[in-house]
Amino acid sequence: MSAGYVWGCFALLLCSIIEFRWAAEISCRSEEGEPVDWFLLYKLPKYMREESPGSGLEYMYMDSSTKAWALSKYLVNMTQNALGQTLMQLYEAYESKNDSTAYAVYNDDVPYSDHYSWKQGHTKGFLLLDKSQGFWGIHSIPRFPPFPEEGYGYPPSGELYGQTAICITFKYNQFAEIDKQLLCYNPKVYNCSMPSVFYPDLPNLQKLCAGSELPLSPWRRLSKLQSAGGENFLHFAKSHFFVDDIYVAWMAQQLQTDLLAEYWHHYKHDLPSNCSLQHYVFNINLIKTPWNSTFCSFHDHSKWCVSRLYEDEWTCIGDLNRAPPQAWRSGGFICTQNRYIYKAFRHLVFHYQSCSNSSVWL
Ligand SMILES: *[C@@H]1O[C@H](CO)[C@@H](O)[C@H](O)[C@H]1NC(C)=O
Ligand SMILES: *[C@@H]1O[C@H](CO)[C@@H](O)[C@H](O)[C@H]1NC(C)=O
Numbered sequence: 001m002s003a004g005y006v007w008g009c010f011a012l013l014l015c016s017i018i019e020f021r022w023a024a025e026i027s028c029r030s031e032e033g034e035p036v037d038w039f040l041l042y043k044l045p046k047y048m049r050e051e052s053p054g055s056g057l058e059y060m061y062m063d064s065s066t067k068a069w070a071l072s073k074y075l076v077n078m079t080q081n082a083l084g085q086t087l088m089q090l091y092e093a094y095e096s097k098n099d100s101t102a103y104a105v106y107n108d109d110v111p112y113s114d115h116y117s118w119k120q121g122h123t124k125g126f127l128l129l130d131k132s133q134g135f136w137g138i139h140s141i142p143r144f145p146p147f148p149e150e151g152y153g154y155p156p157s158g159e160l161y162g163q164t165a166i167c168i169t170f171k172y173n174q175f176a177e178i179d180k181q182l183l184c185y186n187p188k189v190y191n192c193s194m195p196s197v198f199y200p201d202l203p204n205l206q207k208l209c210a211g212s213e214l215p216l217s218p219w220r221r222l223s224k225l226q227s228a229g230g231e232n233f234l235h236f237a238k239s240h241f242f243v244d245d246i247y248v249a250w251m252a253q254q255l256q257t258d259l260l261a262e263y264w265h266h267y268k269h270d271l272p273s274n275c276s277l278q279h280y281v282f283n284i285n286l287i288k289t290p291w292n293s294t295f296c297s298f299h300d301h302s303k304w305c306v307s308r309l310y311e312d313e314w315t316c317i318g319d320l321n322r323a324p325p326q327a328w329r330s331g332g333f334i335c336t337q338n339r340y341i342y343k344a345f346r347h348l349v350f351h352y353q354s355c356s357n358s359s360v361w362l
């Protein structure tokens with residue numbers, strides 16, 4: 001083997017590595033800045049039980065390669081974290097005014113806005129895509145993410161309580177489905193770019209972005225989605241015409257599983273645990289982290305639920321609380337039977353309320 005041959009191979013390898021990085025497609029990014037199929041982030045509340053107050057910026061993180069919660073070495077306000085690395089692509093697309101990428105950021109609680117629209121969805125998220133692929137983020141953080149002019153940051157409004165965020169990488173063909181789900185959501189889009197090449201495939205996002213009148217939406221819509229890495233998801237979207245508790249009236253019955261539900265318990269008349277229909281929904285009261293710290297659902301603004309029974313393995317993450325006024329709001333949940341995601345969330349449940357008002361400790 002000649003030295004020239006070895007060098008040739010080396011140069012080729014180097015070029016292909018550079019090529020790969022250059023051509024890196026739009027995707028969720030891990031804490032190392034690498035493309036990942038999905039990641040989950042659970043920001044811990046400032047107030048944990050029997051501990052002095054934290055910064056309100058620490059979080060647990062897991063993704064399709066790490067497969068279990070780990071306490072992040074970053075804080076949620078740092079650009080190096082997975083949310084920062086992922087949204088960086090959106091901010092770059094904004095700056096380059098690139099006609100081949102589309103993005104939207106939406107939140108019922110818009111950064112710097114005093115106006116609140118009760119008619120639009122109680123839903124928070126972001127998406128960025130080109131005609132090859134992109135990502136969709138669903139989270140619970142008020143006034144997040146910042147306008148693209150500002151670059152990455154984390155608002156004080158998201159510090160006090162627990163928050164969740166999920167990012168999933170999808171091939172382009174899945175965004176036509178996401179576009180239909182978003183019509184049910186009727187989200188408050190506060191910044192976006194929808195170049196005309198996307199109009200035929202994403203007509204609803206085009207209208208949401210332009211702020212123009214929307215076609216009539218179905219009462220609710222269930223959608224099967226598959227991530228770029230082949231993970232299956234089921235997405236529930238309800239409009240404000242579907243006036244009911246999404247957990248009991250739809251998700252538990254549709255998934256045919258009893259659910260343990262974690263959500264923001266800040267309403268005077270929160271809905272109690274419910275055993276009226278075939279599949280039950282129980283309210284979680286206490287969360288325990290893998291490091292044995294505990295916190296009350298009162299301090300958690302995230303919204304998720306898991307199957308009570310381990311064999312069912314459903315986990316759903318989304319937008320709505322189990323509170324009577326939220327029956328009138330649009331929003332949704334993304335669900336999966338990924339076993340690592342299920343284990344990660346199911347093991348967080350420390351205490352939930354049964355229907356007879358007795359407590360269930362785990
Ligand atoms: C993150 O927040 C902490 C605590 O408020 C602050 O000390 C730090 O400077 C912030 N970091 C960034 C990058 O904003
Ligand atoms: C625009 O986006 C496309 C697809 O993501 C990419 O290939 C191209 O390099 C981008 N152009 C600029 C100027 O950023």
Ligand SMILES: *[C@@H]1O[C@H](CO)[C@@H](O)[C@H](O)[C@H]1NC(C)=O
Binds near residue numbers: 147149191
């Ligand atoms: C939002 O996005 C558009 C580009 O689509 C931009 O022109 C506008 O200035 C952005 N910022 C705000 C604060 O609306």
Ligand SMILES: *[C@@H]1O[C@H](CO)[C@@H](O)[C@H](O)[C@H]1NC(C)=O
Binds near residue numbers: 248275
């Ligand atoms: C349980 O939820 C269903 C669906 O929202 C509702 O019809 C029923 O009245 C609830 N049961 C109780 C005891 O609140």
Ligand SMILES: *[C@@H]1O[C@H](CO)[C@@H](O)[C@H](O)[C@H]1NC(C)=O
Binds near residue numbers: 290291292
């Ligand atoms: C948490 O508590 C359990 C049981 O009390 C114990 O076995 C485990 O080692 C503890 N874990 C940590 C990280 O302290």
Ligand SMILES: *[C@@H]1O[C@H](CO)[C@@H](O)[C@H](O)[C@H]1NC(C)=O
Binds near residue numbers: 355356357
């Ligand atoms: C459960 O307790 C609450 C208050 O603690 C009470 O209002 C409610 O009626 C009780 N429900 C049942 C089924 O006993």
